[in-house]
Amino acid sequence: MPEFRQNRATKNWVIVATERAKRPHDFFVKEDVKQLPEFDPDCPFCPGNENMTPPSVLTVEGDGKWNIRVIPNKYPALVPDVELKRETKFQFLRKITGYGFHYVIIESPKHNLTIATMGIDDVCEVFKVYLKLYKDFMSYSGINTVIIFRNNGKRAGTSLEHPHSQLIASPIVPTHIRHLLEEATRYYDDHGSCVFCDMIRIEAYSGERVVYEDDDFIVIEPFASTSPFETWVMPKKHNACFANIDYEDACKTAKVVRLVLKQLYEKLNNPDYNYVIHSSPFKDANEEFYHWYIQILPRLTIPAGFELGSGIYITTALPEETAKFLKINEGKI
Amino acid sequence: MPEFRQNRATKNWVIVATERAKRPHDFFVKEDVKQLPEFDPDCPFCPGNENMTPPSVLTVEGDGKWNIRVIPNKYPALVPDVELKRETKFQFLRKITGYGFHYVIIESPKHNLTIATMGIDDVCEVFKVYLKLYKDFMSYSGINTVIIFRNNGKRAGTSLEHPHSQLIASPIVPTHIRHLLEEATRYYDDHGSCVFCDMIRIEAYSGERVVYEDDDFIVIEPFASTSPFETWVMPKKHNACFANIDYEDACKTAKVVRLVLKQLYEKLNNPDYNYVIHSSPFKDANEEFYHWYIQILPRLTIPAGFELGSGIYITTALPEETAKFLKINEGKI
Numbered sequence: 001m002p003e004f005r006q007n008r009a010t011k012n013w014v015i016v017a018t019e020r021a022k023r024p025h026d027f028f029v030k031e032d033v034k035q036l037p038e039f040d041p042d043c044p045f046c047p048g049n050e051n052m053t054p055p056s057v058l059t060v061e062g063d064g065k066w067n068i069r070v071i072p073n074k075y076p077a078l079v080p081d082v083e084l085k086r087e088t089k090f091q092f093l094r095k096i097t098g099y100g101f102h103y104v105i106i107e108s109p110k111h112n113l114t115i116a117t118m119g120i121d122d123v124c125e126v127f128k129v130y131l132k133l134y135k136d137f138m139s140y141s142g143i144n145t146v147i148i149f150r151n152n153g154k155r156a157g158t159s160l161e162h163p164h165s166q167l168i169a170s171p172i173v174p175t176h177i178r179h180l181l182e183e184a185t186r187y188y189d190d191h192g193s194c195v196f197c198d199m200i201r202i203e204a205y206s207g208e209r210v211v212y213e214d215d216d217f218i219v220i221e222p223f224a225s226t227s228p229f230e231t232w233v234m235p236k237k238h239n240a241c242f243a244n245i246d247y248e249d250a251c252k253t254a255k256v257v258r259l260v261l262k263q264l265y266e267k268l269n270n271p272d273y274n275y276v277i278h279s280s281p282f283k284d285a286n287e288e289f290y291h292w293y294i295q296i297l298p299r300l301t302i303p304a305g306f307e308l309g310s311g312i313y314i315t316t317a318l319p320e321e322t323a324k325f326l327k328i329n330e331g332k333i
Numbered sequence: 334m335p336e337f338r339q340n341r342a343t344k345n346w347v348i349v350a351t352e353r354a355k356r357p358h359d360f361f362v363k364e365d366v367k368q369l370p371e372f373d374p375d376c377p378f379c380p381g382n383e384n385m386t387p388p389s390v391l392t393v394e395g396d397g398k399w400n401i402r403v404i405p406n407k408y409p410a411l412v413p414d415v416e417l418k419r420e421t422k423f424q425f426l427r428k429i430t431g432y433g434f435h436y437v438i439i440e441s442p443k444h445n446l447t448i449a450t451m452g453i454d455d456v457c458e459v460f461k462v463y464l465k466l467y468k469d470f471m472s473y474s475g476i477n478t479v480i481i482f483r484n485n486g487k488r489a490g491t492s493l494e495h496p497h498s499q500l501i502a503s504p505i506v507p508t509h510i511r512h513l514l515e516e517a518t519r520y521y522d523d524h525g526s527c528v529f530c531d532m533i534r535i536e537a538y539s540g541e542r543v544v545y546e547d548d549d550f551i552v553i554e555p556f557a558s559t560s561p562f563e564t565w566v567m568p569k570k571h572n573a574c575f576a577n578i579d580y581e582d583a584c585k586t587a588k589v590v591r592l593v594l595k596q597l598y599e600k601l602n603n604p605d606y607n608y609v610i611h612s613s614p615f616k617d618a619n620e621e622f623y624h625w626y627i628q629i630l631p632r633l634t635i636p637a638g639f640e641l642g643s644g645i646y647i648t649t650a651l652p653e654e655t656a657k658f659l660k661i662n663e664g665k666i
Contacts, residue, residue: 015411090538147638172337302488
């Protein structure tokens with residue numbers, strides 16, 4: 001029997017349609033994992049082709065070569081060299097100049113790696129770079145929201161195979177995030193606790209949707225998943241903003257994210273996915289009501305007209321079942 | 334230079350990234366339009382295969398054969414034969430039984446047609462069926478929201494090629510729609526007018542983003558388009574709920590929607606798309622602050638991690654340019 005489930009943090013409903021339910025192995029899963037070369041002479045992110053990209057703004061080096069390069073996106077969604085200006089036409093049509101930053105984080109010199117197949121130490125370095133960028137932007141006047149995300153594979157919106165993630169730093173706090181914060185504030189008003197802290201406690205107690213747990217993190221398939229195998233990596237320690245953690249925490253995060261992506265890679269044959277670090281805007285960095293976490297969204301199904309019209313996602317798999325399927329045995333890390 | 338633009342109805346921002354801008358012909362456009370047979374013996378929606386689907390709940394006939402069949406979806410997201418029951422576990426995990434209706438509207442007996450290639454009279458019949466279903470559900474106790482949508486092509490989330498749209502009738506008013514209504518109410522408070530009526534007036538006056546206009550409708554590329562070629566068909570007459578229009582209005586709507594889809598079909602080589610009828614929940618059917626309209630969303634690009642994290646869509650085409658490209662000459666209808 002299908003059911004509506006509510007995401008208590010956003011108040012959004014989803015439909016878990018058990019009548020449509022497919023088994024985990026029924027989803028869109030690639031036949032073969034495409035084998036890539038370690039070096040592609042035409043790839044702008046491969047070593048030797050540095051002149052095909054804008055100059056780097058941050059580099060991590062080892063043995064005299066770069067391991068990670070952070071570069072401005074060649075086709076930026078936002079640009080730093082413009083004055084922030086508001087304009088309203090006919091007292092109705094509002095626009096603001098596209099001030100901000102759009103970086104690409106090239107995660108490895110090797111063309112054929114991905115977070116799931118990189119070594120632990122290398123993934124730690126990537127997350128330390130994420131954190132450094134977050135911390136830098138926190139003290140940057142005029143930037144209020146930083147979003148770091150990774151698009152893995154064509155169905156997740158990328159065409160470049162070379163391992164990379166992206167950062168967008170924006171002067172605007174998106175409406176979407178404002179709604180999240182409003183709901184989280186209301187929850188705090190009603191209960192005197194952070195909705196995410198409560199979620200973590202309840203999911204750990206129930207255990208039904210837990211993929212992995214250690215002293216610092218819990219990994220769950222959320223109760224109101226928006227699509228099959230949606231996975232959240234949640235730090236147990238309350239903290240609204242990713243920029244507040246320290247470099248040791250960043251490494252711990254990296255280890256868990258890598259572990260989960262490795263599991264998805266193996267169990268679902270290198271699925272296309274997005275991940276995004278959800279974090280409070282800087283002005284709310286020390287609030288009691290919000291909590292940073294990482295959402296991983298395998299792109300195994302396509303949101304269609306109903307989602308567009310209602311904002312209600314229909315998922316065809318029970319998170320309790322996908323959690324069982326993905327369960328990571330202790331000691332694997 | 335990229336810019337933020339605001340959808341005044343939702344207050345959502347989008348980024349129009351002119352630095353990333355592609356010309357209309359640069360988008361994902363199919364090489365060939367796949368030729369389908371008029372009849373496919375394996376298609377559950379083709380005549381003669383009626384036993385492959387649940388029995389119809391509504392049929393439009395002509396010459397002793399069916400022209401349109403409305404059937405319950407074989408894999409429903411919501412089901413009518415269940416009692417509406419709320420349940421909360423650990424005082425936190427909320428769910429409601431999946432009560433509701435999920436119908437498929439088979440638009441034609443011919444396997445190889447689509448709204449763009451169907452005759453005007455046949456499309457009128459389809460929209461009259463939409464309206465009849467809306468009106469029927471309006472007086473149905475326990476149903477608060479009806480959403481009619483069409484998924485055209487694989488990238489829009491359908492695998493069945495036979496022309497069809499869908500209806501979901503739900504007891505819940507989605508949070509998404511509640512936010513829309515709240516913003517529209519606030520606009521009405523501030524200005525004493527419907528935000529959509531103002532939008533129509535301003536877009537008609539400006540003309541920059543108008544694809545088509547007649548006495549009853551305006552078709553625009555919205556100022557804050559979420560993706561290239563997003564197109565809105567807006568009735569000029571204020572009316573919150575689609576269920577309030579009459580059958581003559583339904584036919585007029587059908588004519589304009591067909592005209593626009595024909596233009597997209599020809600100019601973009603039968604693009605995959607979704608359309609959805611946005612309408613108020615039934616309880617708000619006579620409000621001054623909301624306005625029904627049809628959103629058509631060609632699926633030429635893929636929302637990725639940034640959209641997921643921020644809710645801000647990045648579009649790579651100026652709506653002013655796509656409007657010029659799609660412009661429908663007068664007298665074409």
